[in-house]
Structures are given as C-alpha cells and as structure tokens.
Amino acid sequence: MRYDTLNTRTAVVTGAASGIGEATARRLAADGARVALLARRADRLAALAAELGPNALPVAADVTDQDSVDAARERVAAAFGPVDLVVNAAGVMLPNPVDDGRIDEWTRMLDTNVTGVLRVIRAFGPDLVAAAAAGATADLVTVSSIGAHVVFPGYAVYGATKAALTQLAAGLRTEYGPRGVRVTNIEPGLTDTELGSHIDNPALGPDGQLGAMFDAIGPLAPADVADLVGYAASRPRHVNLRHLVVLPTRQA
Numbered sequence: 001m002r003y004d005t006l007n008t009r010t011a012v013v014t015g016a017a018s019g020i021g022e023a024t025a026r027r028l029a030a031d032g033a034r035v036a037l038l039a040r041r042a043d044r045l046a047a048l049a050a051e052l053g054p055n056a057l058p059v060a061a062d063v064t065d066q067d068s069v070d071a072a073r074e075r076v077a078a079a080f081g082p083v084d085l086v087v088n089a090a091g092v093m094l095p096n097p098v099d100d101g102r103i104d105e106w107t108r109m110l111d112t113n114v115t116g117v118l119r120v121i122r123a124f125g126p127d128l129v130a131a132a133a134a135g136a137t138a139d140l141v142t143v144s145s146i147g148a149h150v151v152f153p154g155y156a157v158y159g160a161t162k163a164a165l166t167q168l169a170a171g172l173r174t175e176y177g178p179r180g181v182r183v184t185n186i187e188p189g190l191t192d193t194e195l196g197s198h199i200d201n202p203a204l205g206p207d208g209q210l211g212a213m214f215d216a217i218g219p220l221a222p223a224d225v226a227d228l229v230g231y232a233a234s235r236p237r238h239v240n241l242r243h244l245v246v247l248p249t250r251q252a
Contacts, residue, residue: 001227003234007032009137010083012076012124014063014116015090017044019193020143023222024087027230029056036076036083038063038120039090063090063116064108073123084131085233086124087141088117095154095204106157113161117142117168125176132180137237139182141229142169146189146245154204162187166243173242182240184232189247192219217250 011028015021017039028035029052037045038061045058057079061072076083092112094105121140132138147155148162169185176183190213199205206214225246232241 003031003230005137005234006085006230009033009085009233010036010080011085011087012036012038012083012120013087013089014038014061014120015088015143016048017041019089020188020191020222020225021087021089022048023226024089024229025056026052027223027226028085028087028233029053031230031234033085034080036072036080038072063119064111066119066122069119069123076124082127082130083124084128084136085139085141086120086128087143087229088120089143090116090120091143091145092198093155093158095152095158095199096201097154098156109158109161113158114164114168117165121172128176128181129179137182137233138180139184139233140169140172140176141184141186141232142166143225143229144169144185144187146187146247146251148187152209154201154209169243173240177240180237182242184229184241185243186225186228186232187243187245188220188225189245189251190214190217190219191222191225193222217248220246220248 011033013021013025016025016037025035025037034055036057036059038059040062042060049056049058059072059075062068096102128138144165145162147159148166166185169183173183202208228246
C-alpha cells in the first residue's frame with residue numbers, strides 16, 4: 001500500500017543503514033517523501049541512496065556525538081531545507097547479566113538509545129515546531145521496544161533504556177502536542193534485524209535464547225514496522241497515533 005499523503009514530506013531517519021531504520025527509509029521514499037538517511041556507516045548509506053534515487057540523501061552521522069548530529073542538521077538543511085518528519089530508529093541491544101558489570105555496554109546503550117534520541121530532537125525539533133506553526137503536518141516518531149514493558153533475563157539495562165524512551169515520548173507529547181507536533185512511539189516485539197548479531201553472550205544470542213525465540217515465535221520483518229511508521233505519519237493532521245505496539249502473532 002502506498003501512503004500518498006507523504007509525497008510532500010521531508011524526513012530524517014536515523015539508523016538508516018540497516019534494520020528498521022533502513023526499512024523505514026525505503027517505505028518513506030516509496031511513498032514519495034524526501035528522506036535524509038542518517039547512520040554511521042557511510043558506505044551502506046551511499047548504496048541505499050543510490051538505490052532510492054535523488055530524493056534520498058546519505059548523511060554519515062553518529063547520534064552519540066552532538067557535533068556530528070549538528071553537522072548532519074546543517075547538511076540536511078542545505079540539501080532539503082527544513083524537515084517535518086523525524087524517525088528515531090537508531091538503537092543498540094547488548095544484553096548481559098547485570099552481575100557482569102559491563103559499564104561499556106550500559107554506557108553505549110544509554111548514549112545511543114536515550115541521549116542519542118535527545119540529540120536528534122535537539123537538532124531537528126525546531127523544524128518540526130516551525131512546520132506545525134505554518135500549518136503543515138509534523139511528526140516525531142520514536143522506535144522503542146516491547147522490552148520497555150516485558151522483561152527478559154539479561155535485558156535489564158536494554159529494557160530500561162527503552163522504558164526511558166517510551167516515557168520520553170509521553171512527556172514530549174505534552175510539550176509538542178499543544179504546538180501541533182504529533183509524537184508517535186512504536187514498540188516492536190521480536191523483529192529480525194542485525195541487533196542480535198551484536199550480542200557477545202552465546203546463551204542470549206542467535207545460538208541461544210534469541211534464536212530459540214525466533215524458532216518458536218517467528219519474528220516481524222523490519223518492513224512490518226516501517227509500514228506502521230508510514231501509516232501513522234499519513235493520518236490526517238489532527239490524528240495522533242500516540243503509542244503503538246506491534247508483535248508477531250505468536251508473541252504473547
């Protein structure tokens with residue numbers, strides 16, 4: 001299905017080099033939106049932009065670095081002008097028991113999954129407010145996780161970052177909503193992305209707990225989540241789908 005109302009939109013998608021971010025960029029580009037692709041891996045962004053065509057702009061950026069995000073904002077503004085749709089899809093999942101004391105992993109997840117989102121909002125939020133003030137549709141979308149509510153052994157810190165993101169979206173709605181900016185928080189369940197390949201604990205990764213869940217449940221595809229982003233952003237301006245949970249049918 002094509003969401004034709006998105007063909008006038010200008011979007012920023014973080015985490016666009018893979019997974020839900022890449023699928024969202026593809027979805028929005030297919031709907032006719034101009035899409036700035038933000039991620040660290042410049043080679044993947046360049047390949048994706050070449051595939052999507054002139055309405056896709058590859059912008060190498062690291063959401064854990066404010067200077068990098070600010071430079072990305074300047075590049076997007078020079079190429080596309082102001083944006084009216086921001087999708088925060090960058091994230092990292094590094095599960096391990098808390099007893100392992102992996103401060104490196106905790107810091108990386110907090111800095112990417114929470115503070116990284118705030119850096120992007122700091123950079124592009126004024127565009128959203130200005131778009132809404134001018135009478136246009138403006139959307140901020142955060143990609144959280146069912147892990148914000150459902151607990152799994154080894155995922156305490158990851159789940160905490162996603163719970164923080166879900167709460168952040170709720171709080172932002174009280175600040176942005178009265179000014180006409182919609183805030184949508186999406187919590188996917190089990191989804192087949194490359195996040196699992198980053199897990200260094202065999203008991204929790206693709207050959208352990210995560211793999212067993214994939215076999216028993218069957219995951220969503222990133223495109224399933226991306227379609228929900230497109231649907232939410234294509235609703236009439238006065239309609240805000242504020243909190244969406246999307247699960248594989250077999251996931252409780």
